[in-house]
Amino acid sequence: MQEKAKILDRDALNRALMRIAHEILEKNKGVKDLCLVGIRTRGAYLARRLAEFIFKIENANIPVGILDITLYRDDLTLIAPQPLVHKTEIDFDINDKNLVLVDDVLYTGRTVRAALDALIDFGRPRTIQLAVLIDRGHRELPLRADYAGKNIPTSDNETVEVRLIECDGKDEVVIAAKEAG
Amino acid sequence: MTWLRKHLLGLQELSREEIEMVLASADSFKEVLARAIKKVPALRGKTVVNLFYEPSTRTRVSFEVAAKRLSADVINIAVETSSVKKGESLIDTGRNIQALRADIIVLRHNSSGAALLLSRNVDISVVNAGDGWHEHPTQALLDIFTLKEKLGRIEGLKVTIVGDIAHSRVARSNIWGLTKLGAKVTVCAPQMLIPAKIEELGVRVSYDIDEALKAADAVNVLRMQFERDEGNAFPRQVEYFKNYGITQERLEKLKNNILVMHPGPLNRGIEISAEVADGENSVILEQVTNGIAVRMAVLFLVAQAKEKNETTH
Numbered sequence A: 001m002q003e004k005a006k007i008l009d010r011d012a013l014n015r016a017l018m019r020i021a022h023e024i025l026e027k028n029k030g031v032k033d034l035c036l037v038g039i040r041t042r043g044a045y046l047a048r049r050l051a052e053f054i055f056k057i058e059n060a061n062i063p064v065g066i067l068d069i070t071l072y073r074d075d076l077t078l079i080a081p082q083p084l085v086h087k088t089e090i091d092f093d094i095n096d097k098n099l100v101l102v103d104d105v106l107y108t109g110r111t112v113r114a115a116l117d118a119l120i121d122f123g124r125p126r127t128i129q130l131a132v133l134i135d136r137g138h139r140e141l142p143l144r145a146d147y148a149g150k151n152i153p154t155s156d157n158e159t160v161e162v163r164l165i166e167c168d169g170k171d172e173v174v175i176a177a178k179e180a181g
Numbered sequence B: 001m002t003w004l005r006k007h008l009l010g011l012q013e014l015s016r017e018e019i020e021m022v023l024a025s026a027d028s029f030k031e032v033l034a035r036a037i038k039k040v041p042a043l044r045g046k047t048v049v050n051l052f053y054e055p056s057t058r059t060r061v062s063f064e065v066a067a068k069r070l071s072a073d074v075i076n077i078a079v080e081t082s083s084v085k086k087g088e089s090l091i092d093t094g095r096n097i098q099a100l101r102a103d104i105i106v107l108r109h110n111s112s113g114a115a116l117l118l119s120r121n122v123d124i125s126v127v128n129a130g131d132g133w134h135e136h137p138t139q140a141l142l143d144i145f146t147l148k149e150k151l152g153r154i155e156g157l158k159v160t161i162v163g164d165i166a167h168s169r170v171a172r173s174n175i176w177g178l179t180k181l182g183a184k185v186t187v188c189a190p191q192m193l194i195p196a197k198i199e200e201l202g203v204r205v206s207y208d209i210d211e212a213l214k215a216a217d218a219v220n221v222l223r224m225q226f227e228r229d230e231g232n233a234f235p236r237q238v239e240y241f242k243n244y245g246i247t248q249e250r251l252e253k254l255k256n257n258i259l260v261m262h263p264g265p266l267n268r269g270i271e272i273s274a275e276v277a278d279g280e281n282s283v284i285l286e287q288v289t290n291g292i293a294v295r296m297a298v299l300f301l302v303a304q305a306k307e308k309n310e311t312t313h
Helices: A010-028 A042-058 A110-122 B016-033 B058-069 B090-099 B114-119 B137-151 B169-180 B209-214 B237-244 B248-252 B284-312
Strands: A002-008 A034-039 A064-067 A098-106 A127-135 A147-151 A158-163 A172-177 B047-052 B073-078 B104-109 B125-131 B158-162 B184-188 B204-206 B218-221 B259-261
Touching (some): A002 A010, A002 A147, A010 A042, A010 A147, A010 A172, A034 A042, A034 A110, A042 A098, A042 A127, A064 A110, A098 A158, A127 A158, B016 B137, B047 B058, B047 B090, B058 B073, B058 B104, B058 B125, B058 B137, B058 B284, B090 B114, B104 B114, B125 B137, B125 B284, B137 B218, B137 B259, B137 B284, B158 B169, B169 B184, B209 B248, B259 B284
Parallel strands (some): A098 A127, A127 A147, B047 B073, B158 B218, B184 B204, B218 B259
Antiparallel strands (some): A002 A172
């Protein structure tokens, strides 16, 4: 995989998250009934970081959950290698909450579609909002993000790689060319 | 790690990594069972056929619940009510089920090797739910899952299997699975119920139950299957309980806290006392719950492997 450009470095990434945290609080008028649910793997880490930023701003802890959407995908048989099914960890009641769903990259929208199906099995939030670090376009479903760290025009033969300290050892976002074949 | 097997026939053929992948997946599926809505759409539109040539309630119901939790449609075929009674062969029956556009056959059969035979003659997935004296892989996987959940590991654990080792597919699958994961297995029974050369599977043999329990972390108590007794090889029930039955007095003599498992259905007062079965050491009902999670994992893994094999070929 050939890297073409670095879109965000560590500082830019964290500034984007801090801005999203402010926007979430502004739109929801504080932390009342607010909760975050991150989509595995990187969305979960981003959700935890957003909760930390929200704590810094409001001095209040909000519930954070982790969603594994493998069992809700519509392309299960198309992706290889098959990911291991991981646990969903939402140990709080999402009914009547303002729930912010968090993911790293918004692309076709199919992951978010699967996540919405999964969330609705857990309850009926008052609102579900979507926060993503990168919106790269090319939607295949009628979905949009409520909060985006950065909009990046990309072509289909590129990939957007979000790397986070928690799982990749460093914070950065790069665009790379998809491997041939 | 990628799961590529479209059939689950036994634990003998699985690698340690494959067994660990089933266990890790089952852990995630167990979370689904704790939800208010205990259902995910992973196998929506798929059909699972439970084809049972032997009476079984708990394994059949466990597979049925597992398939339904994954949103699959389930059809149960019991031998008494099917045209098998009219002499249809296993292979013909399997091909008819395939022609009905089912996706997975869960097979319970009294002949060792039946699941393998069926898997070679149909294109759809076959999951072995017990074949003769050969293997019962999902039972062993749920036993191992329960051990790991309760004791935190399998590597280095000392596990004693007590009962009719000679005629037990549960014992055989447990031996394959546990030894692959690094447990030390002891089998314990009267001499006539221990098959010759069982040591070659990497287990220790003991004829003394108190000795076999002494250092064990867990004991898996097999059901004495008196209905399989074809001659006079079996001990009398009273005698068996006296010499090999798992009783509170036996457990109280032990220094360590031992986990008591049983694949069910229980013969209270024959291989295990009621007091132990319902006591603090027993995880028998948790095994039942874990069985659903393990079978969900197995159905999910073979279903996606089947699709993958077809799209790549």
